[in-house]
Structure formats: structure tokens, C-alpha cells
Amino acid sequence: MSIREFVDSYFFHFNAGEVKRAAQSLTTHIESGGKIFLTLAGAMSTARLGKTLTPLINAGHIAGISCTGANLEEDLFLLTANTHYVTVENWRDLSAKDDAMLLDRRLNRVTDVCIPEEQAIRAIEELLLPLWQEYTVTGASALPHEFFYDIILDENLQIDGYIEDSWLYAAAKHNLPLFVPGWEDSTIGNIFASHIIQSNVEASVVKSGIHYMTELADWYQSQTRPLAFFQIGGGIAGDFPICVVPMLNQDMQQSAPLWSWFCQVSEATTSYGGYSGAPPNEKISWGKLSESTPRFAIESDATIVAPLIFAYLLDK
16 A cells, blocks of 8 residues: 555544645645745754655755754764764663763764764864855855755765765755755854854855845745745744745735645644744734635644655655
8 A cells, every 4th residue: 555545545533634634735736736845843854854855856846945954964964974873772761861971972862863973063064164264265155055065066075874865965956945044053053153253264154044035035036836835843944934925025015925835744732822833824814824725734743744745745
């Protein structure tokens, strides 16, 4: 039985029913000529979402991606240091002392897996620092992801992983529009700041989130196909790009189309004033969606739901 047959046959109510309805609706959107704008929060790269996201990118279904700095860098970490990652069994039973021992081993834990400091983080720093220094000398600047695109497409990059599972490599290969708001709040962003403090590079070398918003506005206005907004998790990865529509329409007094489709996959409860837990219809009042926009909210684990929906879309 295929993934699509399985979901259609056994997913009926509650979150399962919402998964099926969202998958079916998104399939219709794509088959009607639409594309997907994807947002990635949480540790989706370390969860190896690239295994199911990369085929969607290669198939041309993804128009653009907004992601946290963590998702940007962690796909590259995994690609270059895969064999050095350490899986943690019974991670719920770890004590503070156990985590301190991981720190001593220079292993950065993300739930049940550890990112190796030297082979992943410091290895990428060694590749990025010369670029930042070169840009400092020449007075050039670039967006955060453009530096990552440069090094991931470099034929001399040492691969210790599965390049066919790297969504960042697929995105770079297709020169996919990428938006990384709040990049400073990431490991590599912190490292960049440390080099500024040490006077090794200039802050102007890496462009800011405002540059990303202006790039996003230009890109959004150039789109000719309906865009589905597929939001994984909450936070800035989703909050930032969805706001481009009311900015264009309300702040600039233009007439930009609203997002054509919306789905949010998150465990956040839709109450308590949290934006990430806001129900989709709340976005209507902000001029991001319309009353007729297909809207879905799946309150579940994105590491389970997203691969299911992605596989559903590709399962013809």
C-alpha cells in the first residue's frame, strides 16, 4: 500500500483527518499549477527532513523557503559530519550530569541526537571565516544563506553524509529563494558576532533581516503562480514571511494577492495569546488570508506529519 493509499484509507478524524484533508487539498493546489512556500522552525534539519523535502524541491513544487538560522546550518552540519553524530538512547532519563558529560565530549544535544562541535560546527566556521574576511576587505556584503550556498556548491567541500538527502544542497543547486530572518540567533550567527567583537570581520558583511524583507517583497510581487503557505512550527520562520502581504497592501498601499492556501503543523495550543498557537482564521483579521482561503491546523509532531504530507504529494 502506498503512502497516499494508507492516509486515504486510515486517516479519518481529529489530527489524522486534518492531515488527510490538508494533503488532499495541497495536492489539488499543486495539480492546479500552484507552488508551495515552506517555512521551517524547530530542529527539522537535524530531524533529517531533507530526505522527504529534497524530492519536492527537485520536482519543482517548492517556490521558496523561510527557515531559522538553525535549520540553515544544521542541514550543512549533517551533510559534512554525519558519521560523527551520536544518537542518545533513553534521552528522557538523562541527568544534568549526563548532559554535562556530553558537553565535555563537545557534543551538542538536540533531544535524542548530538551535533559534534569540532567536525560540524568548527569545520563550517573554518570555511565561512575566509569568505567573511574577503568580503570585509572588498567591502562586499551578502545575505546569510548566500554564504552557505557558496560553500555547499564548492566542489572541494568534504562530504560525510548523503548529499541526495540535503535539502540545502538541492535548494542551492536550483538557486531557490531562501529567507533566514533572525539569522543572528543561530550557532553560526553567534560565531559571526564573536569575530566582529574580535575585529576579524565587519558587521556589514552579512546583510540583515530588513534586507530579507525587501528581497521577499520583490520576490513575492514577481510570482505568477498561486502560493500555498505551509508552516512547520511557529516563531520567526513563519511569522516573518507571512507578513509580507499586509506590508505590501497596508503599508505600501499596493494590491498584492493574499496567500492562496495555508497550513500550520505545530504542537502549540491555539490560545494564551501566542502567535504560533493562533488559529488560521485569526490571520484573516491581519490581511494575510481571506475568508475563502483553504486553511488547516494540524496540532501534532511535525517530524511525523511533514514527511507524511510530503510523501503524499509525491506518491502519484
